[in-house]
Amino acid sequence: MLHDMRPEDIVGEFREKTLDLYGGYRRAVLYTEIETPYPDGKLIVSTTNKDGIITHANKSFVEMSGYTEDEILYAPHSILRHPDMPPAAFKDLWDTVNRGEHWQGYVKNLRKDGGYYWVKATVIPNIRQAKVVSYTSVRRKPSRTKVEECTQLYPTLF
Amino acid sequence: MTYQFTVSPDFSPDHISGWYIFNTWLQKQTGEAIHLEMYDSFQHQREAIQQEKVDLIYANPYDAAMLVRKKGFLPVAKACGVSDEAVVAVSAENSVDHVEQLQPGIKVAVTEDPDIRLMGMIMLEPADLNASNIEVIVNGTYVLVAKQLLQGNADVGIFFAEAFDDLSDFIKSKLKILVRSQISVIHHSLMIGPKFAYKRNEIVGLLEKMGEDEKGGGVLKSLGFKGWEKVDDEEMEFMIDLMDTLAV
Numbered sequence: 001m002l003h004d005m006r007p008e009d010i011v012g013e014f015r016e017k018t019l020d021l022y023g024g025y026r027r028a029v030l031y032t033e034i035e036t037p038y039p040d041g042k043l044i045v046s047t048t049n050k051d052g053i054i055t056h057a058n059k060s061f062v063e064m065s066g067y068t069e070d071e072i073l074y075a076p077h078s079i080l081r082h083p084d085m086p087p088a089a090f091k092d093l094w095d096t097v098n099r100g101e102h103w104q105g106y107v108k109n110l111r112k113d114g115g116y117y118w119v120k121a122t123v124i125p126n127i128r129q130a131k132v133v134s135y136t137s138v139r140r141k142p143s144r145t146k147v148e149e150c151t152q153l154y155p156t157l158f
Numbered sequence: 159m160t161y162q163f164t165v166s167p168d169f170s171p172d173h174i175s176g177w178y179i180f181n182t183w184l185q186k187q188t189g190e191a192i193h194l195e196m197y198d199s200f201q202h203q204r205e206a207i208q209q210e211k212v213d214l215i216y217a218n219p220y221d222a223a224m225l226v227r228k229k230g231f232l233p234v235a236k237a238c239g240v241s242d243e244a245v246v247a248v249s250a251e252n253s254v255d256h257v258e259q260l261q262p263g264i265k266v267a268v269t270e271d272p273d274i275r276l277m278g279m280i281m282l283e284p285a286d287l288n289a290s291n292i293e294v295i296v297n298g299t300y301v302l303v304a305k306q307l308l309q310g311n312a313d314v315g316i317f318f319a320e321a322f323d324d325l326s327d328f329i330k331s332k333l334k335i336l337v338r339s340q341i342s343v344i345h346h347s348l349m350i351g352p353k354f355a356y357k358r359n360e361i362v363g364l365l366e367k368m369g370e371d372e373k374g375g376g377v378l379k380s381l382g383f384k385g386w387e388k389v390d391d392e393e394m395e396f397m398i399d400l401m402d403t404l405a406v
């Protein structure tokens with residue numbers, strides 16, 4: 001379960017929206033227009049169990065999210081869900097990895113402080129002894145042209 | 159029987175004798191006959207792996223997936239505290255200061271090291287560069303990659319970070335780093351094939367204790383390693399998964 005975002009955690013002027021998350025959960029998110037640039041040369045890596053609960057996150061993941069490692073671990077991955085991301089993108093993500101395939105896409109993520117960061121994500125099923133045991137997402141720095149394309153495209157997908 | 163040991167062809171030329179010394183040490187410790195075969199290219203080494211000639215390999219992370227998933231190899235150990243990282247650099251005279259300023263059509267000097275090339279290409283993606291809109295110039299060594307930049311034959315060089323750091327101060331002063339990877343979890347590993355796998359635990363134990371006596375310590379020194387640490391199956395699987403995500 002994710003608790004609502006709190007105004008005291010937010011840096012800068014913010015707007016509010018309530019997200020409908022998987023499983024019937026709702027979460028009030030507070031978000032600003034402040035972008036944190038993707039850190040050069042780094043990969044942002046996380047692993048979830050089959051229910052999308054984060055079981056591992058690397059240092060870059062923790063740093064970019066603005067949360068502490070304790071807050072991130074065992075939280076649903078939708079803790080990063082930004083209201084500007086169309087639900088269809090995540091449906092496609094889950095449908096694709098559930099077929100055992102790689103999913104790749106550009107994602108705008110929400111930070112604890114209300115800011116955002118763009119990533120190019122590749123999500124794969126982790127297969128051990130012929131069974132899917134978890135999922136891993138590895139993110140890299142996206143190009144600005146792709147980010148701009150997505151900024152135009154995503155509002156049309158709601 | 160004699161087992162065959164081989165080393166990823168991207169080994170540093172300074173450590174070639176170190177690998178022969180290591181092989182001698184390993185034969186004494188295990189009591190097995192092991193022949194060290196150094197291949198001059200990744201292609202030749204992969205052919206030998208396909209023909210199941212190889213029983214023990216200090217492998218490039220790029221080949222780990224094939225070794226584990228197609229050839230039944232198991233991870234043994236990695237060098238303590240080191241990982242494979244890439245540097246993207248240009249000539250110091252180049253007006254470009256950020257990867258994002260690079261334009262399609264540029265010439266990129268690389269070596270055949272597959273993992274470094276992959277990491278370097280990923281670091282060029284923020285400029286919308288990919289194999290289809292750059293010209294790749296393949297070189298035998300990183301010194302030659304540096305020369306291509308200094309002579310103006312290439313615009314960008316992709317280096318193994320350790321090899322970049324080992325360039326002479328003079329050459330380094332003529333180059334400018336645009337980005338250095340900080341991935342930390344991609345590394346070469348000693349891996350053992352099916353015929354030799356019954357020795358895996360014994361070799362792990364020997365390697366972990368290697369620094370404890372003078373002889374083993376000397377061998378480590380000749381390899382340029384601080385020590386060895388065990389790589390378990392899950393660490394290897396995770397690295398392979400990570401390489402998979404980078405390859406698409």
Ligand SMILES: Cc1cc2nc3c(=O)[nH]c(=O)nc-3n(C[C@H](O)[C@H](O)[C@H](O)COP(=O)(O)O)c2cc1C
Nearest residue numbers: 021022048052077078080081082090123135136137
């Ligand atoms: C390995 C993995 C990584 C994910 N990474 C993100 C992410 O970085 N940001 C995000 O909003 N959703 C991510 N998701 C998708 C979320 O699980 C979730 O589907 C999404 O945030 C939308 O929320 P909802 O499914 O509750 O509607 C990831 C899923 C998986 C399996």
